[in-house]
Amino acid sequence: DEEQVNESKMLLFNGLYYRGSWATPFQQLRTEESKFFTNTDERPVMMMRSQGTFGVGKDEQLDAKFLELPYNNSRYSLLLMVPNNKDGLKELIKNFNPDTLSTVQKSLVQMPVQICIPKFRIDTTSRAEKPLAKLGLITMFTSKADLSGITTEQKIHVDELVQHVSIRVDEGSSSENALSATNIVEAKT
Structure with a gap:
């Protein structure tokens, strides 16, 4: 949404990728x-x-x-x-x-x-705010957030955190990747 992008003070992205070959590969002819x-x-x-x-x-x-x-x-x-x-x-x-x-x-x-x-592949995209809140990470989503470790900007908080995860398992290996995007906005007073 264009209005929300204009309110953004910071966008943070992080990613993870792992591909591992099986120590004992599956035989393709037996699939x-x-x-x-x-x-x-x-x-x-x-x-x-x-x-x-x-x-x-x-x-x-x-x-x-x-x-x-x-x-x-x-x-x-x-x-x-x-x-x-x-x-x-x-x-x-x-x-x-x-x-x-x-x-x-x-x-x-x-x-x-x-x-x-x-043999499978799973792709999913989800919002992470509620699961993180269940783990006790609540303050970072409120106007009381202290994000001084990543910015000198005051009165900002995390507005949304979206994560995409992909897992693939086949005869030779498996691969997993994840990408998270975090939108940080100015706190409303």
Whole structure:
């Protein structure tokens, strides 16, 4: 909106990109269409298959199973979570936090397994103000914001924060990128 752009005192952008090749790549010849089940229906998707030694685990409290797919550099990995119940994803997301992540990672056991996961891409754009407020970051969105660490301008605050995230998982690798845009405006007195 042109009026809002004229009110902007500062626009901040940040980005993140990561592409990692799997330590154990999926074999393209074994990728085939198969059924994928959601909590409401089933749909045909391209499923990738592999076998090897991977970190696997389960957590009774989260009521879920876990699979760790390491990247070639062995510093990073993708942790997949699968709820035990078809309709358990919302509950799993609600109960998952940094502490449970640490617990799950420590409990993973390396064992030979055959895996089958969907080849997929997700793109989403969302506003971040409400989730940040739930985490306690409220003041930066009000006239009481102190942004002196990034500007000498007084009486400004964050008006909106938009984030775009893209995730792609295929036979050879996965890539993740995120772009955030922040609009900072003059505080109304």
